[in-house]
Amino acid sequence: MNTNAKYNTTNKSHTKSYYKDISYRKAGKFEETRYEKIHNVVFKSSDDASIIIAHEIAELIREKQDCCVLGLATGSSPIKVYEELVRLHKEEGLSFANVVTFNLDEYYPMDRSNVQSYHYFMHEHLFNHVDILPENIHIPDGNITQENLHQYCIDYELKINAFGGLDFQLLGIGRTGHIGFNEPGSHYNSVTRSITLDHLTRSDAAPAFYGIENVPKKAITMGIGTIKKAKRIVIMAWGHKKAEVVKQTIEDSITADVPASYLQEHNNATFVLDQEAAEELTRVKTPWLVGPCRWTDKVKNKAIIWLSQKVEKPVLKLTDKDYNDHGMSGLLAEGGSSYDLNIRMFNTLQHTITGWPGGKPNADDTNRPERNMPHKKRILILSPHPDDDVISMGGTFLRLIEQQHTVHVAYQTSGNIAVSDEEAIKYAEVIKNIDVSDDSGKINTIITELKKKEEGIVDSLLVRKIKGLIRRGESYGATRFLGLPDDYVHFLDLPFYETGTVKKNPYGEEDKKILFNLIKEIKPHQIYAAGDLADPHGTHKVCLDIFFEVLKELKKEEFMKDCWVWLYRGAWQEWDIHDIEMAVPLSPDEVLKKRKAIFYHQSQKDGVMFQGDDSREFWVRAEERNQQTAHRYHGLGMAEYEAIEAFKRYHF
Known part of the structure; x- marks a missing residue:
C-alpha cells in the first residue's frame, strides 16, 4: 500500500473512491x-x-x-x-x-x-x-x-x-x-x-x-x-x-x-x-527498519546520516558492522562496502558547504551548490515578516552584499499585528513630544485609543498604520546595518494579511499581482524564500503558497530559465541534514553581526507576542539553531564552524 501517493484533487471521483477504499482497512x-x-x-x-x-x-x-x-x-x-x-x-x-x-x-x-x-x-x-x-x-x-x-x-x-x-x-x-x-x-x-x-x-x-x-x-x-x-x-x-x-x-x-x-x-x-x-x-523516518526498502540516493543519504548520528561516529569511520547491526545490510550489499558508501556520503556533504552563496567567480562550479555565472547576480530575498530575513539568513544576506551581488529584500507583510499596544504608545508619545501641535489630532487619537483598548478589540486602520511603520523603520535599520541601500528594500504589504487580527483573509489575485510585478521588474538570478511551514495556516505558509502560484505564471518568462530558488527555514525549525543542499558557514564575527541586525527589530526583541512556548528571544533561537547545524556537520566529520545557515533548492 503506497500511502505516500500524490493525489490529484481535481479528479474528485478518483481521490474520493481511493480514500474510501483505504480508509476502512486496518x-x-x-x-x-x-x-x-x-x-x-x-x-x-x-x-x-x-x-x-x-x-x-x-x-x-x-x-x-x-x-x-x-x-x-x-x-x-x-x-x-x-x-x-x-x-x-x-x-x-x-x-x-x-x-x-x-x-x-x-x-x-x-x-x-x-x-x-x-x-x-x-x-x-x-x-x-x-x-x-x-x-x-x-x-x-x-x-x-x-x-x-x-x-x-x-x-x-x-x-x-x-x-x-x-x-x-x-x-x-x-x-x-x-x-x-x-x-x-x-x-x-x-x-x-x-x-x-x-x-x-x-x-x-x-x-x-x-x-x-x-x-x-x-x-x-x-x-x-x-x-x-x-x-x-x-x-x-x-x-x-x-x-x-x-x-x-x-x-x-x-x-x-x-x-x-x-x-x-x-x-x-x-x-x-x-x-x-x-x-x-x-x-517514514527510518524505512530500512521496517523491511526491505528502495535505496534511492535520497534514502541512502538519509540512512547514512542517521547511522552516523546513531552510533556517534563521523561518516568516514562507519564500518560494515555498523551497517549490519542497524538494519542496513541491504544498502551495504548494494553499495559494495562501507568504505565506498562512506566516501560518497562524505563528498556529498562536503559539496553542500560554500562560503559563496551567490556562486564563486572564476571557480569550477561542478561540485558547488551554486553557479559561478553570472559573477554578479541579481538576488531577491523574500521575507514573510519584517524580520525573517535577518533571523533566518542574516549571515548569508550579509555575505551576498559583501560579495557585491545586487541584493533586493521584499517584506511580504507589514507585520503590524505583532507590535504590542505598549510599543505603539511609546512611539506615538515620542512623535507627540516632537510635534506638540498635532494639528490633525491623529497622534492623540492613537494614544487614547490604545490606552482605552479592551481585550479582543481589533486595531483601527490608524493604529495599524503606526504599528506597520514601526516594523518598517526597524527593517530599514537592519538592512542599513548590513550595508543595503534603501532603494533595494521593498515593502509589499500584501492585502491578505491586513485584517488586524490573527485570522487572515485567503490570498487573492492582488497578492499574486504585487509579487509577480516585483519579480518581473528585478529579473533575479536567485530568489530566497521562507520554506518554514511550522504552522500550515500561518503567514509563512500563505506567503509561500502565493510565491509558488506566481512561479507558475512566471515560468514562461525568459529570465526565469536562469533563476534558482533557495528555501530557508525560520526560528522554529531547520532542515534535516539530508535535505540541505547549500550550507553557508558563518564566522564568529558574522554571527555577531547577524545578532546586531536582529536587534534592530526592537519591537520583537522582548516579550514578543507570537513566540509560542519557546521563551528564548528570536536572536537566541536563530544563533543556537545555526550553531547546532554546524555541530551536526562537525559530528559527521566536516570542518568545525562557528555556525551554519542552511538552504534547500526548490526545483520549479
Missing part, C-alpha cells in the same frame, strides 16, 4: 506499517488532505438523507475542510438541511460573541455559509453558570445519544495528545465534562488570545468515551510540531498520558497526515 497488515496501531494516510499537503476529508463527509451527508450526525472540531486543522464543504454547498448543491452537528468543546467561561469562542469560529467558517438549521447546531455553552455546569454536561451527552450517536467525528490532535480538550490523564470512559487545560495547550492558543495570560484555564469537552462511540473517526494532523505526538499515538502503547492513543481501540479510525506530521513515523 493498519498492521503490511510489513511497512507493522509498528502502527492506527490506520493512517499521508498526503503531500494539508490542503490536498482536507479536500479529501471534506468529500468523505459530503458523501456521508448525501447517503444519510434522514439525519446525518456530525461531530465537529475547531482550531486551525479543519479550516480547509470547512472551506471545501462550503464550496460544495455553493457550487455543487450539497445541502446541510439533514445535518445535525455536535461540537467537541468550548473554552470556559467564554461568551459566544467573543471572536475567540468556538461558537464564533464555527459560524464564521461553516454555519453562516450553508443551509443547516439553527436548531440542529449544538456547541457547548461557555456562558453556563458554574452551578448548572454539571447538569448541562449530562444533558449535552444525552442529546448526542438521543440522535443515535455520532455518525462521523472529525478531530484534531494537540501537542499534549489531547483530542477535544481531553488532556493527559483523561479516562477512556470519560463523558462530556469541564476540564482544566494543560499549560502547553494554552501556550499553543496564546497567539490567538494575544498572550497566554488571556487564554481561559478551563473548557467544556466531550469525553474520550463519547468520541469513541462515533461510528467513524478521522483525525487530522498538520505540520512538524505534531510529528512526535502522532508517532506516540500511532506506534506506542495506549496510555492516559497521550489521550489520542485510546483511538487504537476504535475499529474505524484513520489518521490523515501531511508529510511533515508523518516525519517521525518509523516507516
Whole structure:
C-alpha cells in the first residue's frame, strides 16, 4: 500500500473512491506499517488532505438523507475542510438541511460573541455559509453558570445519544495528545465534562488570545468515551510540531498520558497526515527498519546520516558492522562496502558547504551548490515578516552584499499585528513630544485609543498604520546595518494579511499581482524564500503558497530559465541534514553581526507576542539553531564552524 501517493484533487471521483477504499482497512497488515496501531494516510499537503476529508463527509451527508450526525472540531486543522464543504454547498448543491452537528468543546467561561469562542469560529467558517438549521447546531455553552455546569454536561451527552450517536467525528490532535480538550490523564470512559487545560495547550492558543495570560484555564469537552462511540473517526494532523505526538499515538502503547492513543481501540479510525506530521513515523523516518526498502540516493543519504548520528561516529569511520547491526545490510550489499558508501556520503556533504552563496567567480562550479555565472547576480530575498530575513539568513544576506551581488529584500507583510499596544504608545508619545501641535489630532487619537483598548478589540486602520511603520523603520535599520541601500528594500504589504487580527483573509489575485510585478521588474538570478511551514495556516505558509502560484505564471518568462530558488527555514525549525543542499558557514564575527541586525527589530526583541512556548528571544533561537547545524556537520566529520545557515533548492 503506497500511502505516500500524490493525489490529484481535481479528479474528485478518483481521490474520493481511493480514500474510501483505504480508509476502512486496518493498519498492521503490511510489513511497512507493522509498528502502527492506527490506520493512517499521508498526503503531500494539508490542503490536498482536507479536500479529501471534506468529500468523505459530503458523501456521508448525501447517503444519510434522514439525519446525518456530525461531530465537529475547531482550531486551525479543519479550516480547509470547512472551506471545501462550503464550496460544495455553493457550487455543487450539497445541502446541510439533514445535518445535525455536535461540537467537541468550548473554552470556559467564554461568551459566544467573543471572536475567540468556538461558537464564533464555527459560524464564521461553516454555519453562516450553508443551509443547516439553527436548531440542529449544538456547541457547548461557555456562558453556563458554574452551578448548572454539571447538569448541562449530562444533558449535552444525552442529546448526542438521543440522535443515535455520532455518525462521523472529525478531530484534531494537540501537542499534549489531547483530542477535544481531553488532556493527559483523561479516562477512556470519560463523558462530556469541564476540564482544566494543560499549560502547553494554552501556550499553543496564546497567539490567538494575544498572550497566554488571556487564554481561559478551563473548557467544556466531550469525553474520550463519547468520541469513541462515533461510528467513524478521522483525525487530522498538520505540520512538524505534531510529528512526535502522532508517532506516540500511532506506534506506542495506549496510555492516559497521550489521550489520542485510546483511538487504537476504535475499529474505524484513520489518521490523515501531511508529510511533515508523518516525519517521525518509523516507516517514514527510518524505512530500512521496517523491511526491505528502495535505496534511492535520497534514502541512502538519509540512512547514512542517521547511522552516523546513531552510533556517534563521523561518516568516514562507519564500518560494515555498523551497517549490519542497524538494519542496513541491504544498502551495504548494494553499495559494495562501507568504505565506498562512506566516501560518497562524505563528498556529498562536503559539496553542500560554500562560503559563496551567490556562486564563486572564476571557480569550477561542478561540485558547488551554486553557479559561478553570472559573477554578479541579481538576488531577491523574500521575507514573510519584517524580520525573517535577518533571523533566518542574516549571515548569508550579509555575505551576498559583501560579495557585491545586487541584493533586493521584499517584506511580504507589514507585520503590524505583532507590535504590542505598549510599543505603539511609546512611539506615538515620542512623535507627540516632537510635534506638540498635532494639528490633525491623529497622534492623540492613537494614544487614547490604545490606552482605552479592551481585550479582543481589533486595531483601527490608524493604529495599524503606526504599528506597520514601526516594523518598517526597524527593517530599514537592519538592512542599513548590513550595508543595503534603501532603494533595494521593498515593502509589499500584501492585502491578505491586513485584517488586524490573527485570522487572515485567503490570498487573492492582488497578492499574486504585487509579487509577480516585483519579480518581473528585478529579473533575479536567485530568489530566497521562507520554506518554514511550522504552522500550515500561518503567514509563512500563505506567503509561500502565493510565491509558488506566481512561479507558475512566471515560468514562461525568459529570465526565469536562469533563476534558482533557495528555501530557508525560520526560528522554529531547520532542515534535516539530508535535505540541505547549500550550507553557508558563518564566522564568529558574522554571527555577531547577524545578532546586531536582529536587534534592530526592537519591537520583537522582548516579550514578543507570537513566540509560542519557546521563551528564548528570536536572536537566541536563530544563533543556537545555526550553531547546532554546524555541530551536526562537525559530528559527521566536516570542518568545525562557528555556525551554519542552511538552504534547500526548490526545483520549479
